[in-house]
Amino acid sequence: MPALMRLERVSQRGLFCFGRSQKERVEPLLNVSQVSELLQCTPRQVFELSRNRSQVRGRNPLPCIKIHKKMLRFRRADVEQWLNDLTTSAIKTS
Numbered sequence: 001m002p003a004l005m006r007l008e009r010v011s012q013r014g015l016f017c018f019g020r021s022q023k024e025r026v027e028p029l030l031n032v033s034q035v036s037e038l039l040q041c042t043p044r045q046v047f048e049l050s051r052n053r054s055q056v057r058g059r060n061p062l063p064c065i066k067i068h069k070k071m072l073r074f075r076r077a078d079v080e081q082w083l084n085d086l087t088t089s090a091i092k093t094s
Contacts, residue, residue, distance in 0.1 A: 029065065029073035038079065047072070060085060 036043045049062040050072055063078040 027076060030076055030079070031074075032072055035062075035074050035079060038076075039083075060089070 030038070032043045032046050036046045039046065039049075041049075046062065047070075050064045052061050060082070062074070062082055064072045064074050066072055
């Protein structure tokens with residue numbers, strides 16, 4: 001029996017519960033190189049943009065999930081929202 005079917009069977013009995021429904025898909029996380037391709041910049045710039053005390057983007061850092069000191073992951077929706085926030089603030093200031 002596949003693991004997913006066993007897990008569904010156990011959750012139907014009420015023995016195991018997820019925070020989300022099993023039908024809900026979790027979007028895959030992006031790594032630094034994938035985000036650098038998306039933003040068309042270098043991986044080093046992605047690290048710098050994600051820092052809270054960055055000299056480049058101190059007020060609005062790139063949202064990330066910090067797994068380790070040099071291991072960052074990003075949600076695509078968060079990166080796209082960050083870009084929209086930047087364009088909105090640029091329009092307001094000009």
